Amino acid sequence: MSGRDLKAFVLQHRSRYQDMQEQNHLVTRAMAGYSSDRYRQIDYEEFKSITNKYKEKGELSKQKVKKLQSRVSKGHEQSLVKQHNVVWENSWKGYSRNSLNVEAECDAAVKQLVENTKIFDKEFSNHIQQSVLGRENDVEKFKEAIIEPINDLTGDLKHRMKHPTNDPSIPLEERQEEEERIMDQIDHVKHQSDAVFRWLQQQREALEDDLEKSDILNQGSDTQMPSLD
Numbered sequence: 001m002s003g004r005d006l007k008a009f010v011l012q013h014r015s016r017y018q019d020m021q022e023q024n025h026l027v028t029r030a031m032a033g034y035s036s037d038r039y040r041q042i043d044y045e046e047f048k049s050i051t052n053k054y055k056e057k058g059e060l061s062k063q064k065v066k067k068l069q070s071r072v073s074k075g076h077e078q079s080l081v082k083q084h085n086v087v088w089e090n091s092w093k094g095y096s097r098n099s100l101n102v103e104a105e106c107d108a109a110v111k112q113l114v115e116n117t118k119i120f121d122k123e124f125s126n127h128i129q130q131s132v133l134g135r136e137n138d139v140e141k142f143k144e145a146i147i148e149p150i151n152d153l154t155g156d157l158k159h160r161m162k163h164p165t166n167d168p169s170i171p172l173e174e175r176q177e178e179e180e181r182i183m184d185q186i187d188h189v190k191h192q193s194d195a196v197f198r199w200l201q202q203q204r205e206a207l208e209d210d211l212e213k214s215d216i217l218n219q220g221s222d223t224q225m226p227s228l229d
Contacts, residue, residue, distance in 0.1 A: 084186075085154065092150040095193065099143075102200055109207060149189045156182055 088150055088154055091193070092147065092154070095147060095150070098197075098200065099147075102203070105204075106207070149185065149192065153182070153185055153189060156185070
């Protein structure tokens, strides 16, 4: 063993011996009820109190973040609802106007045909009466297909403005189902409105064609209001 190895060996074992003596000294003082002047005693209650304070601060911060997210989501949803409400209100006004205009045009055309032809036989009178009744039925179908769904949709949107679906107490699946239901209703109304407008255009063209032919007793448009199921 060289001199360097011997020195390292002595220092290593001396250090271990001193550590053991220090440990025995601390154990002896602790068993006698004395505290060490080299180590500070840990106050676990103080650490527990500090930990609880940090937890409370963290929980408050978490609640603030949730409130902020809820406000942002609520504001975005209300903005969309207002936009949809304006669009559907304008659409409802347009559909109502078109319905009244078509009904007025039909009535005026029937009256004009009667005055021009001076035909008052029973068969023609029955034909006119059935035509008028058919128009009234078509108007009722129009209301059921377009006006009433738009009114329902407007009511749903107003309800959503007063009672937002981003309430944390409402399950996420239930909120998603409600949104999907409204989107399906919007698509359904749009599909119905497209079908009705196509039918109105066909009726207008058929009526113009009948007016040109002036063949009242044999005119009888074959077009019927499409099924809106």
